[in-house]
Amino acid sequence: RGYLEGRKMASAFNMLRSNDLIWPYFIANYMKGKEPSPFDLLYWNSDATRMPAANHAFYLRNCYLKNRLSTGEMEVAGETLDLGKVKAPIYNLATREDHIAPPRSVFYGSSFFGGKVTFVLSGSGHIAGVINPPSRDKYQYWTGPAPRGDRYDEWAEKAKEHPGSWWPHWQHWIEARNKTRVKPPKMGGGKFKPIEDAPGSYVRVKS
Incomplete structure (x- = not known):
């Protein structure tokens, strides 16, 4: 496909704490037939983002396998970080x-x-x-x-x-470093006009 499906990455993270993030829901929903309670944070968290394959491979290889970021050897676009x-x-x-x-x-x-x-x-x-x-x-x-x-x-x-x-x-x-406050930009201002009313249809699309 060229990308890592967001749900697969979310499942991998959940497996790190399966006793808290997998089994309680399995028991309550599947075995006891209880509907999950609405929870805004968990709903937001369930909408995981896809990651391009090249990005995922680069990240794992450089930040985990070889740990190049901490040693000052990691390169991005020809620049050493x-x-x-x-x-x-x-x-x-x-x-x-x-x-x-x-x-x-x-x-x-x-x-x-x-x-x-x-x-x-x-x-x-x-x-x-x-x-x-x-x-x-x-x-x-x-x-x-x-x-x-x-x-x-x-x-x-x-x-x-x-x-x-x-x-x-x-x-x-x-x-303590800068007390200056600025007004937020006017929504829809400038050359970019609003496409549709907030929150926008894209936030309802799940990966």
């Missing part, structure tokens, strides 16, 4: 129960950048830990000293827990 040259301040977020980007790996990845990195750990997992607006007053997050190498356990011991969403902390971090 060197994370050490990234001097801009970085807000690096991990989630405590993430099975795709484990917090220990995200923490270690912070050490490859050349600038100052602020590492923050959010409660919950890969999706709910990130999409956690303050209005819901759910979960918590942790802040601590600057990340150093692979000393995640040491960081976690010293980290301070805060209740609720990490979003306000991120906002304060941004405003």
Whole structure:
């Protein structure tokens, strides 16, 4: 086909946590005949994106098998990527129960950048830990000293827990660097005219 079907990639990720993401639904839906409850995040997550075969192969080969990004050997369009040259301040977020980007790996990845990195750990997992607006007053997050190498356990011991969403902390971090605010662009302005009313028919198309 020339691409990896989105559902196959989603299934692979679900298998990493089958006790949470596969079997409960199998038991409730198939064995007990219960209809799944509406859940906006899971509905959004079920609409996985297809990935071109060349992109998928390049990503796995360079970022996983040979780990070239961390060693400064990965090339894209003839340019070598060197994370050490990234001097801009970085807000690096991990989630405590993430099975795709484990917090220990995200923490270690912070050490490859050349600038100052602020590492923050959010409660919950890969999706709910990130999409956690303050209005819901759910979960918590942790802040601590600057990340150093692979000393995640040491960081976690010293980290301070805060209740609720990490979003306000991120906002304060941004405003400490630039308080300038700009108005959002007018929808449909310029040379690109609206095709149809929001949310658009394309968001209802599933891969």
